[in-house]
Amino acid sequence: MSRIGRLAIVVPDTVNIIDNVSSVTVTGKFGTLDLDIPPFIEFVKKEGRININLKEPCPKNANALRGLYRTLLFNLVIGVSEQFETTLLLKGVGYRAIIQENEIVLSLGFSHPVKLEIPKTINAEVIQNTTIILKSCDKELLGLFAAKVRSWREPEPYKGKGILYKNEIIQRKAGKSGK
Structure with missing residues (x-):
């Protein structure tokens, strides 16, 4: 999963992502979904894409969790835009x-x-x-x-x-x- 975490998520124009301290809210055509995130993961928005980065200090399995949360966020984006x-x-x-x-x-x-x-x-x-x-x-x-x-x-x-x-x-x- 550590390599999956490096991939950027392409966010459609119809999807709005709000990054709070401990959660992410994704809003789109089909609804609003929330995702709780651990403190060592941060989302960086740039030009219609989102990258997932790790903050220091982070646990040993942080790369695997990075891939997990990237996939969870990707599923939220697809869900609110396409179902x-x-x-x-x-x-x-x-x-x-x-x-x-x-x-x-x-x-x-x-x-x-x-x-x-x-x-x-x-x-x-x-x-x-x-x-x-x-x-x-x-x-x-x-x-x-x-x-x-x-x-x-x-x-x-x-x-x-x-x-x-x-x-x-x-x-x-x-x-x-x-x-």
Whole structure:
């Protein structure tokens, strides 16, 4: 990660970055996000680019953390300017999804429907009852919510049923061999 930290971040004109003492606020077309930063990392703005530098004294793993915070800031810039998108597919007989108010209601073969509250920063859309499209400016929250939805029925290797990500490939297993 230490080499990633050296790369500059190109900031679009529509994105505004405010550097506070212990945090960074990124504002754009799709929202506002905050990032807490350690005291040994500083952001230097120059001509539509941001570089991440280290202040002295810094810990041994400072170069790795420099790369981490560069990537986190880059994700914030991309999120507020373009948004992130995740698609979930429901595969299985009777597996359905519906959006009611601010909840996703999943019918996954249980005796009851599964209701999950959609966070405020995430936009959810259901297509043909079997495809869920999630969009958000916060990549971390989007991934956590998609994993929470998927955890109700993870894909199983024998029939391939379950909730899976759009381009996910399930390694299939052979069933029992009969005599």
